[in-house]
Amino acid sequence: MKKYIALSTLITSFAYAASPNDPLAAKIQELNIGNLDDPKTLDPANCNEVNCGRILLxxxxxxxxxxxxxxxEPAAxxxxxxxxxxxIYTFHLRKNLKWSDGSDLTAHDFVYSFKRLVHPATASELANFLESVENAQDILDGKKNPDSLAVKAIDNVTFEVKLAKPTPHFLQYLTLNQTFPxxxxxxxxFANETxxxxxxxxxxxxxxxxxxGRKVGDKVSAEKNKNYWNKDNYYLDKVNFYSITDANSEYRMYESGQLDVTAIIPLDLYKNIQKKxxxxxxxxxxxxxxxxxFNLKKFPFDNVKVRQALSIAVDRDVITKSLLGQGQRALYDxxxxxxxxxxxxxxxxxxxxRAKQLAEAKKLLKEAGYSExxxxxxHISYNTLESHRKIATAISSxxxxxxxxxxxxxxEEWKSLLDKRKSGDFEIIRLGFRADINDPVNYLVQMRSNDPQNHAHFKNKEYDAxxxxASYASNLKMRKELFEKAGKIxxxxxxxxxxxxxxxxxxxRPYVIGLKYNAMNNYYLKGVYLRDKNKNLN
Structure with a gap:
């Protein structure tokens, strides 16, 4: 049975809400936005998916x-x-930062949070975002205590991080929820509580x-934080993130006015919706x-010829142009x-x-020992979404x-798919990876032999080297060349x-003002507000 948990003691934020300088602004500033599936977790250290990541932002x-x-740009x-x-990175925190409970937030909170991220008990799959910090790799390898991580609070408002090697993309990692305090x-x-x-x-x-508020299978709700340092530039009083895996259901909610923003569009209705x-x-x-x-620990996917044959036989143009047709671009890397x-x-x-490609695929599969x-x-494992089902069916065909x-x-349900990915209980599994940062390391690092995200169990010493x-190269030309060699492998x-x-x-909806997505398909709500639906919006 689904249970709705509400915070009855929460003081409503509406009493101290900021207002946009717009005479057409709606009196009720409550945004309803599609968020695909339920968030796996709201623990910043353990969220490694879009569904929780957007909420945590x-x-x-x-x-x-x-x-x-x-x-x-500056944040905390x-x-x-x-x-x-x-x-050595020295961060100067804003004065008088507060937690949502009104207590002081200091540099010591960042020290604790960084050490918690790399601690084995946290079991974060993305603790490697801090691997360039001095002692981090030894901590991740179990050779040193998490307290040895080279981070410290010089005082309450000064936080220092010491790296083992210069890392050009280090600041980018600090924009990610895993490094949030x-x-x-x-x-x-609440360590021992559900x-x-x-x-x-x-x-x-x-x-x-x-x-x-949170209703599993329905929505996560958030209200304005009266203790946030920049609260006057946030106009939405409340945001409801709806968990909707069925694109048609989400579209019906949009048409009925229940949603202001959708996460996706039904494939079958794409052209009609675009026109309408x-x-x-x-x-x-x-x-x-x-x-x-592929799960390379499962026979016969340990055979590169089998993997090559299956890859060649996938007609990506059919998937992108005929099946999807929304502007997706065929990808081989x-x-x-x-x-x-x-x-x-x-x-x-x-x-x-195409005929030569298919002949090559057949030859490779025959050399691997398979025939009529x-x-x-x-088995192909995929999570609940109509487009995933159609793609899996097409590729199977x-x-x-x-x-x-x-x-x-x-x-599979999304959470079940994630569990199978982590446990290795799959042969071939459908995944999508949205960039956390605009850098190739974000993708390529996942396939290193010892990386927690390497669920394929791919191992290649040349690739690792x-x-x-590349990860620590300061020469951008050399860095690019090294990454591209790794990508070719x-x-x-x-x-x-x-x-x-x-x-x-x-x-x-046209009355949603200021909501924009970045290159990682994320958004912030600073400056976002709703106009009155019943007034002239032109």
Whole structure:
């Protein structure tokens, strides 16, 4: 049975709401926005998906954040300095920062939170965002105590981080929810409780909004944080993030006025919706890859010829142009188009005529020991969404028709799919990865032999060495070359099948003012407000 948890003791934020300088502004500033599936967690250290990430951007705030154009700007830190050798970062926090419970937020909170991220007990899959910090790698490898992490509070408003090596993209990592501060007292008080410190009525945060309600399978609600340092530039009193996995259901909610912004658009209705809604319709490319991941620990996917054959047999143009048709771009490299400092690698067969490609795929599969008398049978795991089902069905049909392969699509709920990915209980699994930062390291680091995100169990010493060199290279030309060599290894070894670079297609009412998405398809709510629906909006 679904239970709704409401914070009855929460003082409404409406009494101290800021107002936009617009005579057409609505009296009730409550935004209803689609958020796809339920968030897996609201613990910043353990959120590694879009569904929780977008919510955490509103509940918490890190030292710095991204502008719409991708530049770094101050957030909880008002300024910072980097030492001449590029190893020491000194952040000066804003004066009088507060947690949502009104208590002081200091540099000591960042020290605690950074050490918590790399602590084995936290079990964060993305603790490697701090691997360039001195001692972090030894901590992650179990060789040193988390307290040895080279972070310290010089005083209450000065936070210092010492890196083992200069890392050009380090500030970018500090825009991510994994590096956001959490309140130690809050975390430890509820350590042994269900949902730990993240439940409604418990969660203490430092962002522009506070968690005010959660109904599993329905929505997460947040209200303005009266203790946020920049509250006067946030006009929405309340935001409801709706969990809707069925695109048609979400569209019906939009049409009925229940939603102001959708997360997706039904594939079958794409052209009709585009024609009907005109200016409310949005279609924007963003930095994200859709792909199928092999489990190299499962036979026969440990055989590169099997992986190559299956990849070649996937007609990406059919998927992007015929099946989807929303502007997605066929992809053969894990790194999506548009990433700064990277040019996609090409497969050796990519420009061949289709007949020659299929002949190559058949030859490779035969060399791996499969034929009509000994067909390959396998399972494709994908999560609940109509577009995922259609793609899995289409690819299964391609493999059957062209290679005689029996590929059985298996639908999973999102949380179940994530569990299978982590436990290795899959053969081929559908995944999408949206860039956290505009840098190729964000993608390529996932396939290193020892990386917690390497659920393919891909191991290649040359690849690891290239990633290590590229990650710390200060020469941008050399860095690009090293990353591209690493990317070519993935293209050749095929631990995954890239399908396409994403586009974001959704609907937004004209009375929603100021809501914009960045290259990572994220948004902040600063300056966003609603106009009166019943007044002239032209």
């Amino acid at each position: 509103q509940l918490f705030e890190g030292l710095v954040k991204n502008t719409l154009s991708g530049e770094i 830190a008002e300024s910072w300095k980097i030492s001449p050798d590029g190893k 959490v309140q130690r007292k809050n975390v430890e008080k 949902d730990h410190f993240t439940a409604v009525g418990r969660l203490v945060s430092n962002g522009p909004y506070v968690l005010s 809604y005109g200016k409310e319709f949005m279609n924007t490319p963003y930095l994200s890859s859709y792909y199928y991941l 894990f790194v999506p188009y548009g990433i700064f400092g990277y040019t996609q690698a090409k497969t050796y067969w990519q420009d061949w005529p 008398k000994n067909p390959l049978t396998m 391609m493999w059957k028709k062209e290679l005689g392969v029996n590929a059985i699509p298996q639908n 290239l990633l290590d060199k 993935l293209v050749d070894e095929v631990p995954l099948i890239p399908m396409y670079s994403y586009v974001s297609t959704n609907l937004m």
